[in-house]
Every structure is written in C-alpha cells, then in structure tokens.
Amino acid sequence: MKSIVVALGGNALGNSPKEQLEAVKGSSKSIADIIETYDKVAVVHGNGPQVGVINLALSLAAKEDSTIPEFPLVECVAMSQGYIGYHLQQAIENELASRNIDKKVATVVTQVEVDPKDPAFENPTKPIGNFYTEEEADAISKKDGYTFKEDAGRGFRRVVPSPKPQRIVELDTVTNHLENDGVVVTGGGGGIPVLNENGELKGVDAVIDKDFVASRISSDIGADTLLILTAVDSVYINFGKENQEELREITVSEIKKHIEDNQFHAGSMLPKVEACIKFIEENPEGTAIITSLEKAAYALSGEVGTKIING
Numbered sequence: 001m002k003s004i005v006v007a008l009g010g011n012a013l014g015n016s017p018k019e020q021l022e023a024v025k026g027s028s029k030s031i032a033d034i035i036e037t038y039d040k041v042a043v044v045h046g047n048g049p050q051v052g053v054i055n056l057a058l059s060l061a062a063k064e065d066s067t068i069p070e071f072p073l074v075e076c077v078a079m080s081q082g083y084i085g086y087h088l089q090q091a092i093e094n095e096l097a098s099r100n101i102d103k104k105v106a107t108v109v110t111q112v113e114v115d116p117k118d119p120a121f122e123n124p125t126k127p128i129g130n131f132y133t134e135e136e137a138d139a140i141s142k143k144d145g146y147t148f149k150e151d152a153g154r155g156f157r158r159v160v161p162s163p164k165p166q167r168i169v170e171l172d173t174v175t176n177h178l179e180n181d182g183v184v185v186t187g188g189g190g191g192i193p194v195l196n197e198n199g200e201l202k203g204v205d206a207v208i209d210k211d212f213v214a215s216r217i218s219s220d221i222g223a224d225t226l227l228i229l230t231a232v233d234s235v236y237i238n239f240g241k242e243n244q245e246e247l248r249e250i251t252v253s254e255i256k257k258h259i260e261d262n263q264f265h266a267g268s269m270l271p272k273v274e275a276c277i278k279f280i281e282e283n284p285e286g287t288a289i290i291t292s293l294e295k296a297a298y299a300l301s302g303e304v305g306t307k308i309i310n311g
C-alpha cells in the first residue's frame with residue numbers, strides 16, 4: 001500500500017472564490033494523477049491569503065455595523081479550512097468521476113494541538129492576507145495594531161503567530177478514511193490551532209504552517225512520500241541570482257549546510273525544507289520532494305524537482 005501526503009501551496013488555490021474554483025480544477029488533475037498511482041492520498045493546503053482576507057473583511061464589517069460580532073482569528077482559520085476544503089473536495093470528486101475512479105473524498109475539519117509555551121506566540125512570523133507597501137502597512141498598523149513584515153521581497157504583509165504542530169486531533173478519523181479507500185483533505189490552512197487545557201481543547205489565535213502540518217501528518221500516517229507543491233520546479237541555492245543552482249537529490253546533512261548559509265527565505269522556502277528534513281529524520285526510509293504543481297508526476301518519477309533523502 002503506497003501512501004503520500006501532498007501539500008498544496010498558494011498558486012494551487014488563487015486569491016478569490018472565482019480564481020480558486022478555476023485553480024482547484026487544475027490542481028485536481030495533478031491530484032487525480034497521484035490518486036491513480038498511490039493507495040492512500042492525503043491533501044494538505046495553505047490558507048495564508050484566504051484567512052487574512054476573511055479576518056480583514058469581518059473586522060471591517062464589525063467596525064461598520066455594530067450588529068456584526070468580532071470573529072477571532074482562530075474562527076477565521078476554521079472558515080478558511082471549510083471554504084477551501086469544499087472547493088478542493090468538489091474539484092477532486094469531479095475529476096475522479098470523469099475518470100471513473102471510485103474513491104470517496106472527504107474534508108476532515110482538523111484541529112491541531114499546539115504548545116501554549118511555543119515561542120512563536122511572542123514572535124509573529126506567519127504572513128497572511130494581502131500585500132501592502134510599507135506606507136500602507138504603517139497606516140494599518142497604527143489603526144489596527146497589526147504587525148507587518150516584509151515578505152520575501154514581495155511587499156509587506158500582516159504576520160501572526162505560527163506555533164509548531166504537536167498533535168493532529170482527528171488523526172484516527174483521517175487514518176480510518178484513508179484505510180477505507182478514501183482520499184482525505186486534512187490539516188487545511190495548517191489545521192485549526194488548539195490548546196489542550198487539562199484535557200479540554202480550546203482554540204487559539206494563530207496560523208500553523210501547512211508544510212509543518214503536512215510533515216506531521218506524513219509521519220503519523222506512515223506515509224512513504226511527502227510531496228510539497230509550490231510555484232517553483234525545484235529548490236535552488238543562490239535563488240534568483242545569475243549563479244543560481246538547482247538542487248536535485250540532496251541529503252539532510254547537505255541541505256542543513258545550505259540552511260546555515262541562509263539560502264532559503266524564512267517566509268517561503270525555509271519552512272518547506274525544514275518540513276522535509278523533519279519527515280526524513282522521523283522516517284529515514286521516506287522520500288520528501290519539493291516541486292511545482294505542474295511537474296508533480298514528473299517529480300514522483302524522479303525526472304524533476306528536489307528530493308531530500310536520509311544521510
């Protein structure tokens with residue numbers, strides 16, 4: 001039984017409901033190709049742009065109309081998980097039906113336990129929502145108290161705490177569905193962050209990194225492969241420079257040296273590389289691949305992409 005966890009980045013989803021519906025149609029073709037090859041397929045997706053917009057829209061609405069309550073960030077994460085899960089689930093179902101593949105697709109509302117003492121709560125780093133100029137970001141920050149940071153050369157974005165995932169609360173549900181010939185969309189938006197207070201779960205305002213959650217789920221279900229799909233075909237050193245060099249197959253210890261050399265941006269490629277390292281360290285026999293959505297099938301057959309292996 002071959003199993004895989006596929007992590008979908010922002011370009012697989014688009015930025016508005018209309019764009020997202022179109023984008024997931026394309027993404028579902030790549031996912032269906034994978035479903036044709038793997039017995040167990042779990043799909044994890046991001047939510048950075050979506051959760052930021054949902055949170056902003058609701059907070060603007062609450063300011064305009066006193067009958068509209070404030071919606072905390074954690075509820076917005078849950079909304080983004082449901083909304084994106086709905087689009088993905090429907091698109092995958094449609095694609096499987098067109099290929100006469102009889103597999104059941106389910107989106108599992110996934111809570112993810114985090115540590116209340118995680119230092120991330122004191123140091124927000126996860127970019128969400130729209131991009132702004134520095135002047136726009138300053139103005140919003142003064143008005144709403146949000147923290148903004150420059151996001152990998154692409155503009156300024158609001159940042160929120162991003163604690164590391166400790167436990168997938170609905171893991172048994174995910175495993176059961178996978179074992180019954182199903183396809184699961186889980187850990188969407190990194191999962192809904194919750195604290196365990198003396199056995200009682202309680203939501204907490206944060207956005208967990210979806211690549212770290214994909215790594216956690218991969219280990220927990222004993223996946224053979226963690227496949228992280230983003231906008232680039234491979235990971236590069238000296239990225240964007242004239243002497244940029246593609247990394248094809250690389251060991252954990254070799255890629256750790258590139259981390260020490262600051263080769264990967266903290267808000268973009270670094271968490272992907274770190275998520276792959278964690279998966280391989282926990283599953284030395286496993287395979288972790290970073291590539292683009294379009295090249296997913298080629299990367300799985302070793303023709304393109306960056307493969308991180310034990311060593």
Ligand SMILES: Nc1ncnc2c1ncn2[C@@H]1O[C@H](COP(=O)(O)OP(=O)(O)O)[C@@H](O)[C@H]1O
Pocket residue numbers: 008009010011046152229230231232234235236237238239263264265267268269
């Ligand atoms: N060393 C690197 N190699 C390849 N891409 C890099 C590197 N450093 C930064 N990037 C950027 O990271 C992006 C992927 O991160 P991001 O856009 O945050 O991912 P996601 O697809 O999850 O939204 C790539 O599209 C690329 O622009």
Ligand SMILES: NC(=O)OP(=O)(O)O
Pocket residue numbers: 009010045046047048049127189190207208209210211
């Ligand atoms: N939650 C999360 O990691 O979302 P993005 O991948 O969109 O940043």
